[in-house]
Structures are given as structure tokens and as C-alpha cells.
Amino acid sequence: MLNALLFDLDGTLTDTDTLHLLAIQQLLMEEDGRAFSDEEFMEKCSGRANPQMCALLFPERSVAEHQGFAERKEARFRALSTRLEPIPGLLALLDWAVAEGLGRVVVTNAPRANADHMLGALGLAGTFAHVVVAEDLPRAKPDPLPYQTGLLKLGASAAEGMAFEDSVPGLTAAKAAGLFTVGLATSQPAEALLAVGADLVIDDFTDPRLWQALKARRAGR
Structure with a gap:
């Protein structure tokens, strides 16, 4: 589930x-x-x-x-980057996750100063229970450690998680951590994300296929 x-x-x-x-x-x-x-x-x-x-x-x-x-x-x-816009559909996804009681964590190779700045510029400060940054860990993506750390902080197993990634190193890390991974085709073509194991590739969070996957996995299917 x-x-x-x-x-x-x-x-x-x-x-x-x-x-x-x-x-x-x-x-x-x-x-x-x-x-x-x-x-x-x-x-x-x-x-x-x-x-x-x-x-x-x-x-x-x-x-x-x-x-x-x-x-x-x-x-x-x-x-x-004083002002940033969320990827379309992100806010609706986060609202749904809150309503469903799902744990939420950011897992990034960005430094802490950038993560704090970006979440503030997006109006999302405080939205995530934890923010895992590579500079706090001995290994960054593409190593799975950042995602394993994110799961640990949420008290969840890989089977209970879904990761969202746009880069080859990030997707490699998420898959190595055992996560169902959705690729965002913002910085790489869909083919490149599928080639390294993305379970689903979308342009943004409004894609009906994403919502089908979310609701099916939430129902334990």
C-alpha cells in the first residue's frame, strides 16, 4: 500500500x-x-x-x-531564482497526499541553502516532513543512500513508496533503492528515463496515468 x-x-x-x-x-x-x-x-x-x-x-x-x-x-x-513556479499539478498532488495521510519528503543533491531557498520561493516551506540533502550524507545520487535515508525518515519501506525524478542519476538512485519511480520529462527525453528504469514517465503531475497509479497503489493493487 x-x-x-x-x-x-x-x-x-x-x-x-x-x-x-x-x-x-x-x-x-x-x-x-x-x-x-x-x-x-x-x-x-x-x-x-x-x-x-x-x-x-x-x-x-x-x-x-x-x-x-x-x-x-x-x-x-x-x-x-527569487520566484519559482511549481510543475503543473504538483499542488493538487500535495493536497491529495495530505488528505490521504501520506508521508512526504524531498530527496535532493542540491545543497541545503538551495533547498531551503527553493521551497520558500515555491511557497512550500513546511510542506514536507523532511528534506534530505546530499551534503549531509557520505554518498549522493546516483547512490541509493539518499532515497534509503528518505524512507527511513518517513518510517516506510521501499514497497510503500513512490519516487519522482527528472534526471538519470536521480532515477538510478531511486530504482536502486527499490522504489516505484515516476520520471518527469522536464530535463531529459522520456526515452532516456525509461532506459534507466522509470516505471512511468510524465510531462507533469496532471497526467491521468499518474493518478491511476497513485490510486491503485494506495488501494494496495
Whole structure:
């Protein structure tokens, strides 16, 4: 029976890849005169925790330099994202989850400062019982540990949960944790999400197939 909903943040609760890309493009141009393409962003940044991203962007730099760039990039992102819009249908889904008494947790590779900022900009501060961030854990997505931690905080088993993800690393993590996983085709084509095991791929939370799956699993079918 469905008792827990686990949500990624960027690209799942709100579509932010364009803003993350812009923040990186601005900094790379300002600091190194370096152009940065959409394709490079998808390959090296989308869905990745900052240590993973920086190792791919700057393999020649030190860990301290990576940390400095990540801090500048996230500060720039927050400056660019003072107002955010939820993915269509999200608020209705959250209202339904509250009415049904389902546990709700955010599981994200974003740093804590970003998670708090984004939930505030969405008007969702306090909506989730817990917010699990990668920087508090020894391993980030695509490792399953963040999702396993989210389940533990909700007191739920994988069989009782449903995860929502938009990236390949995130979806890989959710599936490795044993979760039924819904892919949001906001940052990746549906084919890419299905290829790494998405049980269902939707454009947004208004999709009737999602509601069929939610109600069937809630009924224990």
C-alpha cells in the first residue's frame, strides 16, 4: 500500500535547469571566458551533486577550488531564482497526499541553502516532513543512500513508496533503492528515463496515468 511520496527538487518540483545552466554560463564566461553549451550541461551537471559536477567541469583543479566555484554558482542560482513556479499539478498532488495521510519528503543533491531557498520561493516551506540533502550524507545520487535515508525518515519501506525524478542519476538512485519511480520529462527525453528504469514517465503531475497509479497503489493493487 502506498504510504510515502519522495520528491527530487530541481526539475521535479519546479523546472530550474535553465537557471542552473545560466548561472554556470555566466560564471564560466566571467571567470575564464569559457562558453558552455546545453549539451555539456546535460552531460556534466544535470542531476549531479556539486562535487561530481565540479570534478567533471574542472578535473585539473583542487577540491578547495571546486568548493569555491560551487558556492559561487549556487549563490548566482539563488539570485536568479527569487520566484519559482511549481510543475503543473504538483499542488493538487500535495493536497491529495495530505488528505490521504501520506508521508512526504524531498530527496535532493542540491545543497541545503538551495533547498531551503527553493521551497520558500515555491511557497512550500513546511510542506514536507523532511528534506534530505546530499551534503549531509557520505554518498549522493546516483547512490541509493539518499532515497534509503528518505524512507527511513518517513518510517516506510521501499514497497510503500513512490519516487519522482527528472534526471538519470536521480532515477538510478531511486530504482536502486527499490522504489516505484515516476520520471518527469522536464530535463531529459522520456526515452532516456525509461532506459534507466522509470516505471512511468510524465510531462507533469496532471497526467491521468499518474493518478491511476497513485490510486491503485494506495488501494494496495
